[in-house]
Amino acid sequence: MAAVSPLLETRNLSRSFGGLKAVSDVNFTLEVGEIRAVIGPNGAGKTTFVSLVSGRLAPSSGAVLFEGDDITRLPAFKRVRLGIAYTFQITSIYGNLTVAENVALAAHQPGAKSSLEYLERVGLAGRAAQIAGTLAYGHQRLLEVAMGLALRPKLLILDEPTQGLSDSEITNFIELVRTLSKTATVLLIEHNMPVVMELAHRITVLDRGQILAEGAPEDIRANRAVQNAYLGTADA
Amino acid sequence: MFLHLAVIAALFLAQFAASEYIVLMLTRIMVLAIFAIGYNLLFGYTGLLSLGHAMFFATGLYAAALGTTLMGLTVPAAFAFAVLAGLAVSLVMGVITLRASGVAFMIVTLMFSQAAFLTVLYFGEYTRGDEGIVIPDTIRKFAFLGFDVDLANAVLRYNLALAFLGCAIAFSLLIVRSRIGHILIAIRENETRTSMLGYDVQRYKLAAFVMSGTLSAFSGACYALMFAYAGSTLASIQYSIHPLLWTLLGGASTVLGPVLGTGLMFVLVDLASSYTNANLLMIGVVLILLVLFFPKGILGTIRERYWKWLP
Amino acid sequence: MAAAVLALSALGLSLVFGVMRVVNVAHGEFFMLGAMLAWWTAKMVPGGPLAGFMAALVVAPAAVGFLAFLTERLLLRRIKYDPEATIVATIGLLFVIQQLALSLFGADAKPVAAPFTYRIAFPWFGYSGYKLFVVVASVFILVGVWWVLARTRYGLIMRVTQFDRETATAFGIPVNTVYSAVFVAGAALVAVAAVLIVPIQQAHYLMGLDPLLMSFIVVIIGGLGSIKGSVIAALIIGMADGIISVFFSPTLASIIATLAVALVLVVRPQGLFGVTAR
Numbered sequence: 151m152a153a154v155s156p157l158l159e160t161r162n163l164s165r166s167f168g169g170l171k172a173v174s175d176v177n178f179t180l181e182v183g184e185i186r187a188v189i190g191p192n193g194a195g196k197t198t199f200v201s202l203v204s205g206r207l208a209p210s211s212g213a214v215l216f217e218g219d220d221i222t223r224l225p226a227f228k229r230v231r232l233g234i235a236y237t238f239q240i241t242s243i244y245g246n247l248t249v250a251e252n253v254a255l256a257a258h259q260p261g262a263k264s265s266l267e268y269l270e271r272v273g274l275a276g277r278a279a280q281i282a283g284t285l286a287y288g289h290q291r292l293l294e295v296a297m298g299l300a301l302r303p304k305l306l307i308l309d310e311p312t313q314g315l316s317d318s319e320i321t322n323f324i325e326l327v328r329t330l331s332k333t334a335t336v337l338l339i340e341h342n343m344p345v346v347m348e349l350a351h352r353i354t355v356l357d358r359g360q361i362l363a364e365g366a367p368e369d370i371r372a373n374r375a376v377q378n379a380y381l382g383t384a385d386a
Numbered sequence: 387m388f389l390h391l392a393v394i395a396a397l398f399l400a401q402f403a404a405s406e407y408i409v410l411m412l413t414r415i416m417v418l419a420i421f422a423i424g425y426n427l428l429f430g431y432t433g434l435l436s437l438g439h440a441m442f443f444a445t446g447l448y449a450a451a452l453g454t455t456l457m458g459l460t461v462p463a464a465f466a467f468a469v470l471a472g473l474a475v476s477l478v479m480g481v482i483t484l485r486a487s488g489v490a491f492m493i494v495t496l497m498f499s500q501a502a503f504l505t506v507l508y509f510g511e512y513t514r515g516d517e518g519i520v521i522p523d524t525i526r527k528f529a530f531l532g533f534d535v536d537l538a539n540a541v542l543r544y545n546l547a548l549a550f551l552g553c554a555i556a557f558s559l560l561i562v563r564s565r566i567g568h569i570l571i572a573i574r575e576n577e578t579r580t581s582m583l584g585y586d587v588q589r590y591k592l593a594a595f596v597m598s599g600t601l602s603a604f605s606g607a608c609y610a611l612m613f614a615y616a617g618s619t620l621a622s623i624q625y626s627i628h629p630l631l632w633t634l635l636g637g638a639s640t641v642l643g644p645v646l647g648t649g650l651m652f653v654l655v656d657l658a659s660s661y662t663n664a665n666l667l668m669i670g671v672v673l674i675l676l677v678l679f680f681p682k683g684i685l686g687t688i689r690e691r692y693w694k695w696l697p
Numbered sequence: 698m699a700a701a702v703l704a705l706s707a708l709g710l711s712l713v714f715g716v717m718r719v720v721n722v723a724h725g726e727f728f729m730l731g732a733m734l735a736w737w738t739a740k741m742v743p744g745g746p747l748a749g750f751m752a753a754l755v756v757a758p759a760a761v762g763f764l765a766f767l768t769e770r771l772l773l774r775r776i777k778y779d780p781e782a783t784i785v786a787t788i789g790l791l792f793v794i795q796q797l798a799l800s801l802f803g804a805d806a807k808p809v810a811a812p813f814t815y816r817i818a819f820p821w822f823g824y825s826g827y828k829l830f831v832v833v834a835s836v837f838i839l840v841g842v843w844w845v846l847a848r849t850r851y852g853l854i855m856r857v858t859q860f861d862r863e864t865a866t867a868f869g870i871p872v873n874t875v876y877s878a879v880f881v882a883g884a885a886l887v888a889v890a891a892v893l894i895v896p897i898q899q900a901h902y903l904m905g906l907d908p909l910l911m912s913f914i915v916v917i918i919g920g921l922g923s924i925k926g927s928v929i930a931a932l933i934i935g936m937a938d939g940i941i942s943v944f945f946s947p948t949l950a951s952i953i954a955t956l957a958v959a960l961v962l963v964v965r966p967q968g969l970f971g972v973t974a975r
Contacts, residue, residue: 204582230584238582244575251568256583260568301584435781437788485963489720489780493913497959500910504952623906627788634785667796673789677782678775 155218157182157335163212172198174359185336187350195359196339200307204236205229233304237294245283252282256300272296288319306334312342394552401544415649416547417608420554422644424601425629430639432594433574437492437626438499442599444621445475446606451519451616461528465607472603480595503621518617543612558641570594634676637685701835704931705890706908707915709883716859716879719783725909726794727884731757731891732900736807753892758885765884769877798902806899831893914958
């Protein structure tokens with residue numbers, strides 16, 4: 151394994167918005183099969199960081215490598231084809247299309263009915279014919295994940311997936327991500343600390359655009375700098 | 387499918403019952419409905435609102451008119467030339483204008499179309515501007531695959547227009563039901579999402595743009611050759627608004643909507659013209675009422691309430 | 698001269714787009730109506746061109762503003778200021794106004810006498826006093842609008858509304874009233890521009906298209922919604938138009954200008970002077 155390059159690597163990755171450095175010199179590595187959580191206070195640059203990885207934003211400087219290849223200049227849709235799937239923080243589904251068509255589009259078989267498998271995995275198979283916009287919010291989040299799955303990604307980026315979910319939905323969700331991680335590496339941006347602590351193999355803490363700390367969940371929990379950055383909000 | 391065949395069949399039968407005047411009007415409607423069908427591919431299915439389709443219509447119109455009168459092309463060759471010209475112009479325009487989106491796209495297409503209109507006027511020596519080119523009847527008589535064709539013949543012209551319209555409807559159906567059709571709708575519904583599913587959104591938009599522009603050019607060529615006339619009014623902003631209006635009225639993103647809308651609008655203007663010649667007023671009022679009360683148009687509303695299967 | 702009036706009419710469009718994020722395609726028709734009303738007022742009001750002119754300066758903006766008020770209430774508000782629907786609806790309005798103007802006022806061009814005809818004699822050329830007055834008046838109005846936007850409470854309210862509708866509502870700003878006011882103000886401005894220009898350029902029912910396209914050009918180059926940009930762009934275009942027209946035929950000049958601007962919009966959608974929208 152040692153000779154194999156990491157799944158994802160960023161080198162001095164930076165992005166600024168009109169003088170404000172949202173992400174600054176981030177060197178980040180992610181190994182195959184990991185569940186990695188990225189946490190940090192609001193405005194720490196988490197979403198900007200994954201947008202740079204997924205190609206929704208272009209970096210000001212630095213490089214992104216996927217399976218050892220430089221993908222910095224690759225547009226987002228090509229990165230998706232390489233195996234980087236991104237699920238949106240704000241639910242972004244096709245509200246006027248059926249649930250099945252949503253997933254079929256993600257599986258690149260629009261119009262086909264082969265999408266049931268992915269819907270089963272998130273527990274939405276019974277709602278395939280429903281118009282996606284009429285789903286309950288929690289179900290829309292699950293559909294979003296099913297679409298991510300249908301892309302058969304190597305790397306699945308989940309941007310605050312549990313936001314707005316109920317406790318029972320969250321419990322199911324944790325199970326779901328565990329099963330997912332058998333086939334894909336997961337990069338999870340999450341606010342909900344119990345979820346992070348339960349799922350993540352390793353945690354990366356971002357603060358003001360920089361990596362503040364990185365390590366196993368228990369190390370991060372004990373890390374003073376992290377506690378300070380959160381000012382006690384992450385005591386969970 | 388059945389419905390579409392029924393519409394074609396009804397139009398075929400109509401020629402035996404209708405007066406000469408109505409046959410001429412229906413011919414015109416069918417030719418312009420092709421324009422609207424082309425427009426709908428871009429506006430209805432892809433969600434891109436162009437305010438410049440007059441430039442594609444005019445491309446076909448003038449390619450056919452100038453091709454036959456100045457370059458000595460036969461009518462079939464002029465059709466081919468017009469389609470190629472439409473393809474080329476829409477490809478170039480698509481590459482440029484699709485860099486903009488939303489309101490900027492609308493304004494950019496409007497301005498390019500205006501530039502095209504001014505170009506037609508600028509080359510007034512050839513295009514004869516407002517007055518227009520009249521294609522002599524001698525050119526419109528030709529032999530094709532062993533048949534003698536005379537485009538001045540009203541019956542023949544009617545059936546030719548019907549055949550072309552049938553092809554346009556079939557083409558539109560084919561696209562809408564195909565993989566690319568589904569992807570175009572996905573782009574309309576949520577462009578960012580579609581791109582983040584790994585689709586090359588720009589390429590699909592360009593494909594829709596070119597199909598739409600080329601079909602519009604084809605309609606323009608039909609217009610010039612069948613009615614023997616090409617004038618600058620047909621290149622003006624009004625002719626960019628017409629297909630939008632027809633599509634909106636009949637129902638955007640339905641295959642038959644543009645056809646219905648074109649027909650209905652013609653009938654409305656025709657009826658109104660016995661009272662007043664204020665057809666601009668008519669267009670304006672219908673546009674406003676549609677936007678306010680029927681944004682989905684006739685067939686769109688029918689689909690929503692009754693026939694969910696309508697393509 | 699052309700630049701001054703252009704800036705004024707573009708300002709109205711820019712103001713509306715800046716705050717409300719909608720493009721009013723009927724803007725040019727408001728201009729045409731302003732001009733028509735100026736002609737009509739001048740005809741109705743006795744007491745010579747000056748009295749007519751003064752009356753028109755009141756009547757035209759008031760009437761056009763009222764029409765704009767109705768448009769905003771009955772049309773734009775109902776479609777919730779959806780950008781695309783607004784364009785389509787205002788295209789409809791454009792046709793309606795144009796046709797009504799044709800039916801009411803006829804198709805012939807209508808001359809209006811200038812309120813005064815004093816000529817200023819410079820050593821090297823004579824210059825119409827009225828034209829100079831138009832320039833001064835335009836500059837005066839531009840500065841006035843700028844002052845309102847930059848220095849007063851109303852300007853602040855507008856800028857907050859422009860920034861974010863929801864936030865503005867949360868701060869207790871009556872967003873609907875602001876929208877009405879801005880739309881009316883935009884129309885009134887273009888009507889004033891029309892009253893000013895009509896003694897120089899006759900009133901005609903088709904005159905709306907040119908200022909509309911020119912206003913598009915100015916607003917686009919200036920950056921949609923940026924007032925400073927609009928003014929600078931208007932000056933450039935006004936002068937460039939004069940210069941290009943010297944070398945090329947007016948049609949060719951228009952083609953070149955239109956293409957150039959369309960390209961600007963493609964390459965820099967935020968305009969040459971604009972800042973990137975959020």
